[in-house]
Amino acid sequence: AMDTAIQTIYKATIIVEFIIGNAANGFIALVNVIDWVKRRKISSVDQILTALAISRINMLWSVFIISLIYSLYPDLEMTVKMVRMKNNAWILANHFSIWLATILSIFYFLKIANFSNYIFLYLKWRFKKVISVTLLLSLVFLFVNILVINIHIDVWTDEPKRNLSYSSTSNNCTQFFRFIFLINTMFTLIPFTVSLIIFTLLIFSLLTHLKNMWYNVKGTRDPSTIAHINALQTVVTFLLFYTVFFLSLVTQVWLSQFIEKYNLFFAAIIINFPSVHSCVLILRNSKLRQASLLVLWWLRCGSRDVDTFVP
The missing domain is CATH 1.10.8 (Helicase, Ruva Protein; domain 3)
Incomplete structure (x- = not known):
């Protein structure tokens, strides 16, 4: 009950x-x-x-x-075709949702941060190109992710209509799903790392700006400081939701044998983001x-x- x-x-x-x-x-x-x-x-x-x-x-x-x-x-029979369709749908949906949110963070960073570094200034002046290249690069990761998962499914079974439900509690099936969760989590780690780097660089940019303001004896509520704080607040909220989402994916890797029991729990966390x-x-x-x-x-x-x- x-x-x-x-x-x-x-x-x-x-x-x-x-x-x-x-x-x-x-x-x-x-x-x-x-x-x-x-x-x-x-x-x-x-x-x-x-x-x-x-x-x-x-x-x-x-x-x-x-x-x-x-x-x-x-009790629906889990055929290989169903596993493949489910995983491909999840990879596609998750990929664009995560990467576009990361690209939004990159946009805020390039528009607001201030560094005298030549490479940064070059990227800042060509932010549209940076966003386009990031999106294209993410498509390469998407292709590799789908390829690795589908190769794993093909290697695991040669039978196109093999039923997975009968062995859902077996060690073989647990390892099979654990590998899928692990690969998907590894690919999600890439944009997560990018977001963490952006957050760190924004803090450095704000501290440098405040230091300059202190030396110039200006107020700390100038437009640039406000823009930095607003950008940081946006990135922080994104990272908080992203961290909970990412930890739920990591937990799925270790709880693969109990995944059916916690299916709806993980779905609730994932949809929250x-x-x-x-x-x-x-x-x-x-x-x-x-x-x-x-x-x-x-x-x-x-x-x-x-x-x-x-x-």
Whole structure:
């Protein structure tokens, strides 16, 4: 009974996070597309945010559908074809969601940080090229990730219709899934490391800037300091969600033999990242924040009008 109650809580959490995530990411994409149509141009940050929002909607649906299948059909035969489809869908959804969020951090870093280093200045002047190259490089990692996983699946079995469910508790099957989780986690570690480096460099940039301000006897609330602090707050919130997400992936590697028991628990943690972090992005972005306040005001006024006309 206790297990059933816990599973019900996990399911309810997933549904709430799924609704919030779709609403937040759909809102980001819609506001930016409307603004794009109005102005007939779109800024670099809005391009990244829109692409990130779309990728996160894709990720939310991928995790939700996989969780739904496991929840409704727990005894469903796990064929090699199903394992391959599930893993490829997860790799694609997770890859773009993580890398586009990392690219957003790179964008903030290049726009706000101040270093006299020639290499940094070169990258700062060509930030669009840096973003394009990072995205292309991430596609190489995506290709290698999919290739390694599919080779592992092919090596593990030669039978295209082999049933995996009968040996789901066996040592062989545990090792099989553990390797998949390990490879996916290793590839997720790459953008995570990039984000940590960006965070460290932003702190160094802020400290250098504050040191210069001290020597010049200026206030610490100048525009550059405020921009640094805002960028750091954005990157810190991203890293906090990212760390929880990353640790959940690492835990899956060590708990492979219990993965069926904790399936919904991990799904709830994984969905939390693209859902709640997108709400934070709305609050951190002035245009999106104003648009959200306008929507809330409109909904409030709309509900009042409805109450007025109710006899």
